[in-house]
Amino acid sequence: xxxxxxxxxxxxxxxxxxxxxxxxxxxxxxxxxxxxxxxxxxxxxxxxxxxxxxxxxxxxxxxxxxxxxxxxxxxxxxxxxxxxxxxxxxxxxxxxxxxxxxxxxxxxxxxxxxxxxxxxxxxxxxxxxxxxxxxxxxxxxxxxxxxxxxxxxxxxxxxxxxxxxxxxxxxxxxxxxxxxxxxxxxxxxxxxxxxxxxxxxxxxxxxxxxxxxxxxxxxxxxxxxxxxxxxxxxxxxxxxxxxxxxxxxxxxxxxxxxxxxxxxxxxxxxxxxxxxxxxxxxxxxxxxxxxxxxxxxxxxxxxxxxxxxxxxxxxxxxxxxxxxxxxxxxxxxxxxxxxxxxxxxxxxxxxxxxxxxxxxxxxxxxxxxxxxxxxxxxxxxxxxxxxxxxxxxxxxxxxxxxxxxxxxxxxxxxxxxxxxxxxxxxxxxxxxxxxxxxxxxxxxxxxxxxxxxxxxxxxxxxxxxxxxxxxxxxxxxxxxxxxxxxxx
Amino acid sequence: xxxxxxxxxxxxxxxxxxxxxxxxxxxxxxxxxxxxxxxxxxxxxxxxxxxxxxxxxxxxxxxxxxxxxxxxxxxxxxxxxxxxxxxxxxxxxxxxxxxxxxxxxxxxxxxxxxxxxxxxxxxxxxxxxxxxxxxxxxxxxxxxxxxxxxxxxxxxxxxxxxxxxxxxxxxxxxxxxxxxxxxxxxxxxxxxxxxxxxxxxxxxxxxxxxxxxxxxxxxxxxxxxxxxxxxxxxxxxxxxxxxxxxxxxxxxxxxxxxxxxxxxxxxxxxxxxxxxxxxxxxxxxxxxxxxxxxxxxxxxxxxxxxxxxxxxxxxxxxxxxxxxxxxxxxxxxxxxxxxxxxxxxxxxxxxxxxxxxxxxxxxxxxxxxxxxxxxxxxxxxxxxxxxxxxxxxxxxxxxxxxxxxxxxxxxxxxxxxxxxxxxxxxxxxxxxxxxxxxxxxxxxxxxxxxxxxxxxxxxxxxxxxxxxxxxxxxxxxxxxxxxxxxxx
Numbered sequence: 007x008x009x010x011x012x013x014x015x016x017x018x019x020x021x022x023x024x025x026x027x028x029x030x031x032x033x034x035x036x037x038x039x040x041x042x043x044x045x046x047x048x049x050x051x052x053x054x055x056x057x058x059x060x061x062x063x064x065x066x067x068x069x070x071x072x073x074x075x076x077x078x079x080x081x082x083x084x085x086x087x088x089x090x091x092x093x094x095x096x097x098x099x100x101x102x103x104x105x106x107x108x109x110x111x112x113x114x115x116x117x118x119x120x121x122x123x124x125x126x127x128x129x130x131x132x133x134x135x136x137x138x139x140x141x142x143x144x145x146x147x148x149x150x151x152x153x154x155x156x157x158x159x160x161x162x163x164x165x166x167x168x169x170x171x172x173x174x175x176x177x178x179x180x181x182x183x184x185x186x187x188x189x190x191x192x193x194x195x196x197x198x199x200x201x202x203x204x205x206x207x208x209x210x211x212x213x214x215x216x217x218x219x220x221x222x223x224x225x226x227x228x229x230x231x232x233x234x235x236x237x238x239x240x241x242x243x244x245x246x247x248x249x250x251x252x253x254x255x256x257x258x259x260x261x262x263x264x265x266x267x268x269x270x271x272x273x274x275x276x277x278x279x280x281x282x283x284x285x286x287x288x289x290x291x292x293x294x295x296x297x298x299x300x301x302x303x304x305x306x307x308x309x310x311x312x313x314x315x316x317x318x319x320x321x322x323x324x325x326x327x328x329x330x331x332x333x334x335x336x337x338x339x340x341x342x343x344x345x346x347x348x349x350x351x352x353x354x355x356x357x358x359x360x361x362x363x364x365x366x367x368x369x370x371x372x373x374x375x376x377x378x379x380x381x382x383x384x385x386x387x388x389x390x391x392x393x394x395x396x397x398x399x400x401x402x403x404x405x406x407x408x409x410x411x412x413x414x415x416x417x418x419x420x421x422x423x424x425x426x427x428x429x430x431x432x433x434x435x436x437x438x439x440x441x442x443x444x445x446x447x448x449x450x451x452x453x454x455x456x457x458x459x460x461x462x463x464x465x466x467x468x469x470x471x472x473x474x475x476x477x478x479x480x481x482x483x484x485x486x487x488x489x490x491x492x493x494x
Numbered sequence: 495x496x497x498x499x500x501x502x503x504x505x506x507x508x509x510x511x512x513x514x515x516x517x518x519x520x521x522x523x524x525x526x527x528x529x530x531x532x533x534x535x536x537x538x539x540x541x542x543x544x545x546x547x548x549x550x551x552x553x554x555x556x557x558x559x560x561x562x563x564x565x566x567x568x569x570x571x572x573x574x575x576x577x578x579x580x581x582x583x584x585x586x587x588x589x590x591x592x593x594x595x596x597x598x599x600x601x602x603x604x605x606x607x608x609x610x611x612x613x614x615x616x617x618x619x620x621x622x623x624x625x626x627x628x629x630x631x632x633x634x635x636x637x638x639x640x641x642x643x644x645x646x647x648x649x650x651x652x653x654x655x656x657x658x659x660x661x662x663x664x665x666x667x668x669x670x671x672x673x674x675x676x677x678x679x680x681x682x683x684x685x686x687x688x689x690x691x692x693x694x695x696x697x698x699x700x701x702x703x704x705x706x707x708x709x710x711x712x713x714x715x716x717x718x719x720x721x722x723x724x725x726x727x728x729x730x731x732x733x734x735x736x737x738x739x740x741x742x743x744x745x746x747x748x749x750x751x752x753x754x755x756x757x758x759x760x761x762x763x764x765x766x767x768x769x770x771x772x773x774x775x776x777x778x779x780x781x782x783x784x785x786x787x788x789x790x791x792x793x794x795x796x797x798x799x800x801x802x803x804x805x806x807x808x809x810x811x812x813x814x815x816x817x818x819x820x821x822x823x824x825x826x827x828x829x830x831x832x833x834x835x836x837x838x839x840x841x842x843x844x845x846x847x848x849x850x851x852x853x854x855x856x857x858x859x860x861x862x863x864x865x866x867x868x869x870x871x872x873x874x875x876x877x878x879x880x881x882x883x884x885x886x887x888x889x890x891x892x893x894x895x896x897x898x899x900x901x902x903x904x905x906x907x908x909x910x911x912x913x914x915x916x917x918x919x920x921x922x923x924x925x926x927x928x929x930x931x932x933x934x935x936x937x938x939x940x941x942x943x944x945x946x947x948x949x950x951x952x953x954x955x956x957x958x959x960x961x962x963x964x965x966x967x968x969x970x971x972x973x974x975x976x977x978x979x980x981x982x
Contacts (some may be wrong), residue, residue, distance in 0.1 A: 071591065103559065105617045113614050116604075126601050129593045135623025138705050219627050238595060268586070446934045447966040451959070455943060467513060478935040 011066065011382045012060075013246075014330060016277040017176055021384055026245055027275060033244030034060065035236040035274075037253055041111035042079040042096040044299040045118040046319075047283050047290065047335060048250070054321055055280040056248045057124045058385055061430050062256050063390045073239045074127040076115075078108040079215050080207075081228045087204040088196075091225070094215055098166055104215055109428060110186040113471045121317040123432045129239050134233035137217045140226040140234040143268050144205045152267035156196035157220040158208035158222030164201040167212070167263055173201070175264050176277060177255035203260055205230055229260035230288040236273065237265070248382040249275040251281050280329040283447065285310070286390075296340075298335075301355055312337040314345065318433055324386040346395070351435055353398040354423045363410035368400050370422075375427050397422060449480065456482075498555065499870045501547075501734075502818060504742065505664055506763040509872055515763060520556045521732030523762075525726040525741055526618070528565040529599035531817055532787040533606040534809075536738070537779065542809055542920075543817040544767040544787050545737045546873055549918050562615040564603075564831045566596040567622040567703050568695075569716045575685075575692040577712070580705060584935040589881040592703055596622075609805040611920045617727050618643040621719035625705045629723040630715040632693045632707075640755035644684035646696035646710030652689040655751055655794055657771040661689070664742035664750050664765060683742055691748050693718055717748035722763065724751070735762040739769050773798070774824050786823075800825040803832065810835040813875040813919055825873060834883070838922055842911045851898035856888050858893045858903040858910075865914050878914060883908060914939050937968065944970075967973065 016090055026032050036056045039049050056074075063070045083089030090098075095102040115283040119126075128316065133140075145154040152167050153160050158306075164173050164181070174181050184201055204227035209216040216223045226234075236244060248259060265273035282289075285296040286414035299306050306314030315323075323343035327333040373393060397419055401410035411419070427433050452471060459467040472482050499512040514520050524544045527537050542564075551558045569957050571577030578586075584591040607614075621628075632648055635641045641648050652661050652669070672689055678705075683898050697704040704711045705842070714722075722733060732754075737746060746765065753761035773784040786796050794802030803811075807843035811831035861881060867879035885907055891897035920946050936965040940959060948957040960970050 071594065103617065103727060105619065106559065109614065126597065127595050129591065131593065132620075135620055136891050138625055142706070239591060249976070317722050320763055382613060444966065444968075445933045445936065448933065448940060448963075448968070451966075452940050452943075455940075455959075471943075474939050475936075478932065478939075480932075480936070 009378060009382050011062070012286075013276055013278060014384045015275075016279050017274070018117075019037070019178070023274070024245075024276065026068060027243060029067050030057045030067060032063055032070045032246070033074045033236075034063070034246045034248065035232065035240055036072070036127070036247075037076045037249035037257070038074040038076050039115050040077050040081040040092055041108050042081075042092045043111060043325075044301060045111075045115045046297065046299045047285075047303070048322060049118070050300060051283055051329075051333065052248065052250045053124045054122060054324050055385070056278075057432055058325070058381075058387065058430065059246070059248070061279070061432060062129075062381060062385070063371075065425070065430060070129040070242060071129070071131045073131065073236060075235055076108070076112055076130060077228070077246055077471050078105070078112075078132050080231060082224045084481060087207070087227065091213070094213065097214070100243075105134075105387060114301075118317075121300070121304065122321050123317070123434050125432075131235045131239065133226070133235075136231065136234050136238065137226065139228045140220055141206075141232050143230060143237070143264065144226075146268040147205065150267055150270075153205055154198065156222055157196075157205060157448055158224065159196055160206040160221055161197050161202040162205055162260070162263065162267070163198065164203070165199055167267055171263070171266055174259065175262055177257060177259045179259070186248065203227060203229060203442060229257055229264060231270070232261050233264040233273075236483070238367035242269050243271060243273050243275070245274075246263060246276045246278060248278040248280070251279040253281055253473065263396060275388065281332045284332060284334045287334055289370065298365070305336060310337075313341075314341055315340050319347060321342045322391075322431075322433060326391055328386055328388055330384070341481055346391075347433070349398055350394060350427065350451075351433075353401040354420075354427065357416055357420050357423070360404055360411065360416055362400070362413040362416055366410065366412045366415045367410045368415070370411070370418045371395055373400075374418060376412070376420050377422060380431060381426070387431065390431070391411055394423075394426060418453065451473075453482065458473065470481075497866060498868050499550070501764055501766060503706075503763075504767050505762070506668070510764070512733075512764065515731060516554060518555060518557050520551055520558045520734070521724075521728035522551070522558055522734045522736065523720065523732065524558045524560070524562045524615070525720060525737035525745070526562040526564050527599075527603050528569040529571075529596050529603060530580040531599060533599075533603045534785065534787045535773075537606070537823065538610060538788060538808060539771055539812055539817075540768050541607055541612045541734065541739045542610060542812050543713050543873070544766075544914075545873065545920055546813070546817075546918065547734070547736070547766070548613060548615075550869060550919060553913070553918060559617070559621065560615040560727060561617045561724065562597075563720060563723055564618060565602075565716070566593070566601055566620050566623075566720065568714045569717060575695070575715065576877050579701070579703060582701065585702070585862050606805075609792065610809050611805070611922050617971060619723045619727065621714070621723075622703070624719065624722050624726065627712065628718045629694075629707055630716060631722050631725070631752065632714075634756040635752065635801070636759075637695065638755055641693055642686065642711055644686075646712065647684055647692060648694040649690040649707055650693055650751065650755070651686065651750070652691070652731055653687055655755055659754055660799065660969070661750070661751055662747065665747045667743060667747070675730075691715060691717060691744065693752075702880055714977075716744055717752060718744075720749050721752040721756070725757070729755050729937070730892050731759060731761050731763070733762075734764045734766060736766040736768070739767040742767055769820050772820060772822045775822055798825075799827075803828050807832045807835060810879075810919075810921060814879055816874055816876050818870075818872070834879075834947070835921070836883060837886055838915060838921075841889040842908075842915065844889055844940060845904055845911070848899065848904055849890055849891065850901040850904055852900065853898065854900045854903045855898045856903070858899070858906045860886075861888075862906060865910060868894055870913070873954075875919065878919070880962060882911075884916060903905045906966075928964050937963075941970065 012021045013024050015022045036052065039045065060070055060072050078093060079091065081092050083092055083095065091109050097107045100107065144153065146161065146162065147232065167173055168181055174184065203481050206219060206221055206224055206226055208224040210220035215225055217225065285298065288294060288296055290296055296310060298310060302308040303311065303315050303320055304317055319340060323340055326343060375394060377390055378391045380393060382384045396489050400421065404411045422474050456468050456471040475482060501512050502508050503510045524540065527533065548558055548560050557726060563841050566581060567579065569580050571580055571583065580707060581592050581595050585595045589593065611627045632641065635650065635938055636648065641650050655661055662672065686881055694707060694712055694714055696710035696712040701913050703713055705713065773786065780783055782797060786798065790796040791799065791803050791808055792805055807828060812821065813829060813830055864877055864881045868881060888897050889907065890898045946958040963970060
């Protein structure tokens with residue numbers, strides 16, 4: 007049983023059945039990072055959320071073209087087209103060429119995503135690599151009457167657009183409220199209205215990142231790149247556009263308007279947004295001193311952290327909340343996830359050596375169906391994980407003999423773990439923790455000596471070996487068949 | 495003592511002292527891969543060669559901006575502007591969008607380079623991301639009278655260029671010979687002369703990778719991207735341009751001509767070329783059945799391979815030849831490198847526990863100077879490695895007492911290894927081979943039991959432990975202080 011996939015469509019504010027525009031192909035676009043700093047928790051959540059979707063769609067047999075961009079130009083410090091370009095500023099501070107900053111932090115992002123076992127997208131286009139395509143979209147918007155030029159810059163005319171379309175459609179904001187609540191233009195500005203946004207900005211003389219255009223030497227507005235690159239690689243209409251909830255407005259609202267203004271149609275069928283994270287209940291921010299990079303989490307090297315957390319602990323923790331809920335990071339919560347994940351992996355490892363019975367006392371097929379239902383229900387990973395812990399309970403009960411599992415059902419459980427834990431949730435067993443075949447071999451030799459000591463009634467040596475191993479983090483478990491061992 | 499760096503300049507056909515154009519800054523441009531297939535030995539050699547140069551220049555205190563491009567458009571199957579785009583063809587065969595091919599093989603290239611411990615360059619620009627910059631260079635060449643249009647394509651006019659410049663300057667080829675030895679134009683061609691090369695190609699209707707231009711919808715010629723990207727990121731003149739010897743002609747010859755034609759100057763001060771590799775004496779080629787990818791080398795999964803070779807073995811092997819010599823891959827040679835590298839690492843590990851003397855019987859400072867001299871002499875890594883093996887000999891002789899080393903000299907030797915083996919040659923100790931602290935701890939416990947057995951004169955148990963460890967690949971070495979162990 008697989009059943010139908012339902013996803014929450016931000017545009018419709020409801021859960022909808024997912025129906026591909028051009029089965030079996032699926033076009034998926036997700037907003038990637040602006041690469042001007044080290045990857046942090048705010049990067050991990052959308053990457054992992056849409057990694058699950060990518061993995062699930064592939065498992066369901068879709069041929070997915072997953073585009074996740076790199077923003078390397080045009081993202082200004084202030085969303086209202088003010089301030090310095092984020093990358094240019096970092097380049098100035100670190101005395102590097104902007105593209106050196108881009109390389110440094112793109113590498114950093116990739117490294118961290120790899121550690122989190124996030125799959126590489128099918129295409130990872132860069133904004134600066136698609137200047138011509140962005141200029142082509144601007145020209146279309148101008149030709150269709152929805153943009154105007156001012157001193158070499160081009161702005162999107164929100165008021166004009168709103169006469170025949172609805173600006174605010176995606177975010178559910180009311181344009182009149184927006185107009186009231188935004189600051190008045192101070193007369194110095196080129197824009198006709200404060201809601202208007204830049205499609206092309208004329209570069210100041212000192213601005214390094216600049217390209218020629220029919221309007222001025224300059225650079226594209228931030229919102230434009232996603233419209234240009236999604237159109238280029240996924241076509242004028244495509245299935246799913248994802249990103250963090252913080253991008254819903256203005257970024258995605260502007261994207262939607264740009265597509266409509268340029269192409270005359272709504273490009274995206276399903277909009278999906280992951281919710282935000284907090285740290286000990288607070289918004290994460292550099293000024294609040296609670297800004298934690300992924301590298302710091304992995305090393306434990308931050309005053310707020312009591313210990314290091316492995317990439318898989320972070321991944322598992324993120325998946326223990328539904329992507330549309332907020333998620334609060336704390337040491338307690340992370341430590342609970344670490345233990346939970348260890349229990350899950352431990353149960354999986356036990357499966358192979360489990361003593362089987364004629365007939366199971368538990369309905370494994372039903373469990374498998376529940377797992378499917380959970381993930382197909384708008385990627386409900388916390389419910390899926392709850393079902394997996396139910397499996398852990400049964401496995402552990404079978405080990406001590408209070409439940410029974412048939413050989414077939416053990417094999418089904420193994421499939422359940424392999425499919426849901428490893429393939430779809432993307433958990434991988436940390437090789438360092440297991441530390442490979444060689445370690446296994448050495449421990450086996452040592453345990454054989456311990457066994458021999460026991461046979462010779464040399465209890466003190468047997469205990470000594472157990473204690474020495476415990477000291478270095480290896481726990482021996484005596485069992486009927488002899489002994490097994492695991493990492494503390 | 496560090497001394498002056500000398501490098502062989504292909505342009506002058508002689509070794510020259512390296513003098514930076516704008517000390518302490520160095521601009522280094524190296525031709526990167528055309529990403530339409532898995533990374534192979536032909537990719538490893540230039541990447542490692544210029545990685546050594548990058549590391550050495552940084553060690554010498556230069557601030558290096560290292561640009562290594564990704565060719566993702568414009569590289570046709572045939573250097574004479576004929577045939578399909580390599581990436582577009584692969585995309586057609588694999589039924590993917592060209593940029594999916596680019597992503598797949600860029601990821602593959604990065605993964606392999608990381609395994610080989612090749613540092614990421616400062617900037618890794620893509621040809622498709624610099625279409626505007628390439629068009630700007632074309633316009634300059636047209637304006638200066640060195641290019642002509644034919645049916646929407648733009649060609650470089652070699653004959654015209656040669657009237658005031660010297661085409662063939664870099665490769666040392668004679669233009670008259672070249673003209674005689676190239677096939678006649680068949681009348682169908684747009685080019686005025688067969689030596690002319692494309693700067694812009696008008697795209698056929700079915701060609702996917704295309705951009706608008708003043709001349710036609712099309713794509714840039716292959717040689718152009720390097721001129722555009724080196725100029726953009728390193729300026730109109732820069733220090734070093736590197737690449738494989740197979741690129742000397744026509745690629746680099748054309749680059750040189752393009753820069754001169756567009757900017758009126760020679761852009762590059764030093765041209766450096768690594769020589770080619772052969773496999774069992776033959777040129778590597780898909781049709782010859784001796785085409786080996788790096789992944790195959792690392793796994794041993796190829797009919798020509800007797801075993802797997804670790805990335806560090808490959809790296810060390812490549813460095814055991816001078817970059818300007820041809821290099822022949824064979825199982826025998828690789829196995830010799832594997833053993834050599836193990837001896838080198840083994841000696842380094844011994845250093846810490848070495849018994850020191852009042853006075854050394856060996857001149858360690860002189861050895862250190864010889865190491866510097868070797869690497870500063872046009873990156874003479876084989877000579878450097880020979881000196882390092884001299885150090886290995888002394889360390890091993892000191893261990894058995896036939897040589898003596900003072901405490902200070904042991905510390906100098908440690909620095910020599912850390913600087914030359916790890917920092918400059920870029921060798922890293924394979925954690926899997928050592929297998930981490932935990933493995934170390936378990937082996938220690940086991941060896942303590944063996945020691946106890948010996949103390950109890952239980953020789954059979956002591957031998958048994960030794961043999962059992964040997965079976966799983968761990969060799970115990972008894973010494974005065976007790977024992978050490980290493981991987982077989």
